Amino acid sequence: MDHNRVFDDLDSLANTAAIDCLRLANDMITERGRFHIALSGGRTPQRLYEQLADRIKETDWSRWHICFGDERCVPPDHPRSNAGMARKAWLSRVPIPSSQVHIMFNAGNDPENAAAAYAAHLQSLPRTADGCWPIFDLALMGLGSDGHVASLFPHSDALREDRRPVVAVPPPEGEEWRITLTYPVFNHARNLWFLVAGSDKREVMARIQRGENLSTPLPIQRLTPQAQPRWYLDRTAVIPS
Ligand SMILES: O=C1O[C@H](COP(=O)(O)O)[C@@H](O)[C@H](O)[C@H]1O
Numbered sequence: 001m002d003h004n005r006v007f008d009d010l011d012s013l014a015n016t017a018a019i020d021c022l023r024l025a026n027d028m029i030t031e032r033g034r035f036h037i038a039l040s041g042g043r044t045p046q047r048l049y050e051q052l053a054d055r056i057k058e059t060d061w062s063r064w065h066i067c068f069g070d071e072r073c074v075p076p077d078h079p080r081s082n083a084g085m086a087r088k089a090w091l092s093r094v095p096i097p098s099s100q101v102h103i104m105f106n107a108g109n110d111p112e113n114a115a116a117a118y119a120a121h122l123q124s125l126p127r128t129a130d131g132c133w134p135i136f137d138l139a140l141m142g143l144g145s146d147g148h149v150a151s152l153f154p155h156s157d158a159l160r161e162d163r164r165p166v167v168a169v170p171p172p173e174g175e176e177w178r179i180t181l182t183y184p185v186f187n188h189a190r191n192l193w194f195l196v197a198g199s200d201k202r203e204v205m206a207r208i209q210r211g212e213n214l215s216t217p218l219p220i221q222r223l224t225p226q227a228q229p230r231w232y233l234d235r236t237a238v239i240p241s
Contacts, residue, residue, distance in 0.1 A: 004231035006238055010197045013232050014047035017195060021048070021138065022058050024191060028137045029063045036125055036135075038069045038181060040142040040150065041082025044195045048140075049090035061096045067122070069139060069186070070150035071104035073111050073168075073177035080176070081105075104166075104179045111168035111177040118179065119166045128188055134165060139181075139189035141229075145200045147207075147218025150186070151178035154219060158182060183223060192225045197234035205237050 007013035025035040039045065068082055076084045083103040091101055102121055105114050125134035141149050151169050152158055158167050161182040169178040186192060196205060208220065223229075 003228055004233060006233045006235055008235055010044070010047050010234055013195065013197060013234050014045075014051050017048045017193070017232050018051035018055060020193075021052065022055060024138060025059050025064065029060060032126075032137075034063045034065055036065045036067070036137045038067045038136045038139040038185075038189070039082070039086050040069050040140040040195065041071065041085060042142045042144075044142050044197050045140060046085055046089050048195065049086055053090040053093035056094050061094045064096050064100060065125075066091065066096060066101045067125075067136070068102070068104050069141065070152075070178060070180040072151075072175070073105050073109075073114070073179065075107035076103060076105075111179055115164075115166045115168040115179050119164060122165050122185075133184050133188045136185070136189040138191045138193065139186050141186070141192060141194045143194060143196045143201055143204065143220060145204055147204050147220050149220045149223065151180035152183070152219040152222075154216070156219075159219060159222060186223060187225050189225065190227055192223075192227050192229045193232065194229055195232045196237045199236040201237040202239060205233070206239050209238070 005016065007016065028035045071082050072080045074081050076087065078084060102118070104118050105111070122134040125136070127133065128135060143149060146154055148154065153169065153172050156169055158169050158180060161167050162184060164182060165185045166179060166181055169180055171177050204218065207218065
């Protein structure tokens with residue numbers, strides 16, 4: 001848990017994350033001509049996305065390539081759609097060419113087919129030296145109160161996936177199917193940033209901070225990232241030391 005910062009509230013967390021994200025994007029664009037980012041969904045990153053849109057003049061959006069780390073299999077205009085949230089908060093407000101925004105799921109798709117199509121799209125990203133895995137410049141991550149990251153849930157078969165970069169995930173209880181990038185993709189990202197806010201995350205954060213060695217590790221504890229992860233936390237998510 002090096003590289004962590006604790007903020008008073010979600011707004012200041014999002015403000016710093018937006019500044020850092022634009023700086024990283026601009027550096028990557030200077031070095032490589034483009035910036036590949038995988039977005040997280042859920043509630044937490046929305047303020048970051050809004051703040052990125054508010055800073056419309058601070059980067060060359062035509063060089064951004066947007067993917068998603070995971071998705072709920074609902075139409076993009078559904079309130080639970082990760083793509084819908086990102087589009088409303090950010091992507092529809094900046095001039096990223098629509099051909100550079102790659103959503104995981106469209107209404108009427110079959111989750112397994114959509115995952116396979118997404119894997120095919122990921123072939124166009126920069127690859128690891130062995131050619132096996134796409135490399136994102138930045139993967140934004142959230143954390144569920146059960147320790148899930150992206151749509152890698154406790155006890156899911158997706159936790160053991162080591163061949164495919166994207167898989168469909170059968171519905172967590174009472175929910176819809178999911179599509180998620182798999183561990184090897186997140187592990188190969190050049191940068192992995194966790195945004196965690198809210199008191200519902202406090203218990204799971206305490207377990208992670210204690211480095212509890214569980215017989216069944218939480219999904220987040222199965223990550224073996226090449227990059228040192230960076231943590232953006234709000235005060236309510238952590239127990240003061
Ligand atoms: O289901 C999901 O949950 C995690 C955490 O979301 P949050 O609402 O608690 O911030 C999120 O990272 C993931 O993208 C999302 O699909």
